[in-house]
Amino acid sequence: MIRSRTDLSRAKRVVVKIGSSLLADESAGICQDVIDRLVDEMAGFMAEGLEVVVVTSGSVALGRVDQGWLDRELSVHEKQAAAAIGQPKLMSAYADAFARHDRSVAQMLLTKDDLRHRRRYLNASNTSETLFSAGVVPIVNENDTVVVAEIKFGDNDSLGALVSLVVDADLLVMLTDVEGLFDKNPARHSDASRIGIIEHINEAHIAMAGDAGSSFGTGGMASKLMAARVATKSGVAAAIISGSKVGALRKLLAGQDEGTLFLCGIDRQTKRKHWITEVLHPAGEIRVDAGAAKALLKQGSSLLPVGVIAVDGVFDKGDCIEIVGPNGIIARGLCNYTAEEMRRIMGHASGDIESILGFHDFTSVIHRDNLVLTSDN
Numbered sequence: 001m002i003r004s005r006t007d008l009s010r011a012k013r014v015v016v017k018i019g020s021s022l023l024a025d026e027s028a029g030i031c032q033d034v035i036d037r038l039v040d041e042m043a044g045f046m047a048e049g050l051e052v053v054v055v056t057s058g059s060v061a062l063g064r065v066d067q068g069w070l071d072r073e074l075s076v077h078e079k080q081a082a083a084a085i086g087q088p089k090l091m092s093a094y095a096d097a098f099a100r101h102d103r104s105v106a107q108m109l110l111t112k113d114d115l116r117h118r119r120r121y122l123n124a125s126n127t128s129e130t131l132f133s134a135g136v137v138p139i140v141n142e143n144d145t146v147v148v149a150e151i152k153f154g155d156n157d158s159l160g161a162l163v164s165l166v167v168d169a170d171l172l173v174m175l176t177d178v179e180g181l182f183d184k185n186p187a188r189h190s191d192a193s194r195i196g197i198i199e200h201i202n203e204a205h206i207a208m209a210g211d212a213g214s215s216f217g218t219g220g221m222a223s224k225l226m227a228a229r230v231a232t233k234s235g236v237a238a239a240i241i242s243g244s245k246v247g248a249l250r251k252l253l254a255g256q257d258e259g260t261l262f263l264c265g266i267d268r269q270t271k272r273k274h275w276i277t278e279v280l281h282p283a284g285e286i287r288v289d290a291g292a293a294k295a296l297l298k299q300g301s302s303l304l305p306v307g308v309i310a311v312d313g314v315f316d317k318g319d320c321i322e323i324v325g326p327n328g329i330i331a332r333g334l335c336n337y338t339a340e341e342m343r344r345i346m347g348h349a350s351g352d353i354e355s356i357l358g359f360h361d362f363t364s365v366i367h368r369d370n371l372v373l374t375s376d377n
Contacts, residue, residue, distance in 0.1 A: 001235060001264050002171060002264055005257070005261060008253050008255045008261075009253065011050065011253065013051040013052075013132075013169045014050060014052055014053070014169060014170065014173060015053045015164040015167065015172045015173070016038075017057075017157065017160035017173065019176050019177070020058045022175060022176070022177060029066065030090070034244075035093050038243065038249070039097035042249070043103060045249075050253075051132050052137060053128065053137075053163060054094065054137060054138070054139045055156055055159060056090060056140070056141050056156070057141070058141075059089075059090050059141055062082075062085070062090060063085035064086075065086075066082075066085050067081075069082060087141065091107050094137075098137055103137055106136050108127065110143060110163070114143075115279050121166065124166050125167065128167045138167075140159070142159050157223040157226070157227035158223065160172055161236075161238075162278070162279060165231070165275065170237065172227070172231045173249065174224050174227065174228075174238070175241060176224065177244060179194055179241065179248075180260035181205065181208060181221060181260040182195065196260065197262075198263070205225060228262040230274075231262070233278070234275075235264050236264070239261045273372045276334065277374065280332075282320050283313060283314070283315035283316075284313025284314065284315040284319065284321045285311070285313055285322045286321055286322070286323050286342065286365070287309050288303065288307045289307050289326075292325075293307075295307070296331055296373065297330060302364035303366040303371065304365060305346055305348050305353065306347060306350070308342065308346035311342045315335060316338050316339075318336075319334070320333070320335075328375065329374060331372060331375070332374055333366035333367075333370050333372065335366055336362040336366065337357075337365060344356050344357060345365075350363040
C-alpha cells in the first residue's frame with residue numbers, strides 16, 4: 001500500500017495511462033519519438049522487475065489525422081471508423097518500440113461494460129496475469145469501434161482506473177501535457193503552484209481542476225481526479241505527471257517530488273466492495289421497508305428476505321442489484337437469489353425459504369460482506 005512517496009520504490013505493478021495529447025500530432029500523425037522515449041523508460045523498469053500495463057488513448061485521433069477529419073465534428077460511426085483505422089497504427093508503434101527491448105506486446109480492447117460483468121471482468125484479470133507470466137506487455141485501449149454510446153475522444157482516464165483494479169496494480173500513473181494538479185491554471189496564472197501530495201480528494205481539488213481538455217483530448221484534469229478517486233478507494237495510489245518531461249516517470253517511481261501523488265486513504269474500501277460500487281452495473285432493484293433499511297444503515301446487517309417489499313428487473317444469482325429504502329437508494333450488493341426467487345420469498349422469514357423454493361442456499365438475500373452502503377439516510 002502506497003502511503004508516502006518513499007513507498008513508490010516498492011511498487012511491483014504499475015498501470016501507465018498515456019493521453020492522446022502526447023501521442024498524436026495534427027500534421028505528423030503518431031508521435032513515434034514520444035512513444036519510443038516512454039517505452040525506453042518503462043522497459044528500464046521492467047528490466048528491474050516492475051510489471052507494467054499501458055493504457056493508451058490515440059486510436060481515434062490517429063484515424064482522424066489519417067483521413068483528414070480534423071476540422072469538423074464526427075458522427076458516431078465516423079468516430080468508430082477512425083478508431084478502426086488508428087488502432088493498428090497505434091499497436092504497431094508500441095510493438096516497434098518494445099521490440100527494441102526484446103519485449104512482445106498484446107492488444108487488449110475493453111469497454112466499461114466488459115468490466116461490469118463478473119465473468120468478463122475475471123477473464124480480463126486472468127488474461128493479464130497470463131501475459132505478465134509470459135513477460136508480455138498488455139496494451140489496453142477502449143474498444144471504440146463497437147461503442148455505440150458517446151465516445152469520449154482521448155479520455156481513457158476512467159478506463160485506466162478500472163484496469164488498475166482488474167490487474168491488482170499498486171499505482172496508476174496518468175501521463176499528460178501538464179506537470180500535475182495546480183492550485184490555479186498555470187497557463188493563465190504565473191503564480192500557480194503545483195500540489196505535490198493529496199491524501200484525500202475533495203471538492204476544492206475538483207474545483208481547481210476545471211473541465212477543459214487539450215486539443216487532442218477531452219478528458220481534462222477533472223476526469224483525472226475522478227480516476228484518481230476511483231483508484232485510491234480500491235487501494236491503488238495514483239499520480240499525474242508530465243509525459244513531455246524527460247525522466248519524469250523515473251523520478252516519480254524513485255520517490256522524488258514529481259507531479260501530483262494521490263495516496264491510498266484510510267477510508268478506502270476493500271477491492272471487492274469497490275468493484276461492486278464502481279465497476280458493476282446494477283441488473284435490478286430491491287425495495288426494502290424502513291426496518292430493513294435501518295438494520296442495513298445503522299447495524300451493519302445482512303439483508304434478509306423478510307424486509308423486502310418489492311423486486312424490479314431480471315437478474316441472476318450473483319448479479320449486482322441496488323437496494324432502495326423509503327428515502328431512496330441506500331446500498332448495492334451481490335444477490336444470493338434470482339429475481340424470480342426473490343419475488344417468491346420476499347416478505348418471508350429466512351426459515352421459510354426452503355419450504356417456498358424447495359432449497360435453502362442462503363439465509364440472507366445479500367450478505368453484509370457483499371453489500372456496500374451508498375447512502376446514510
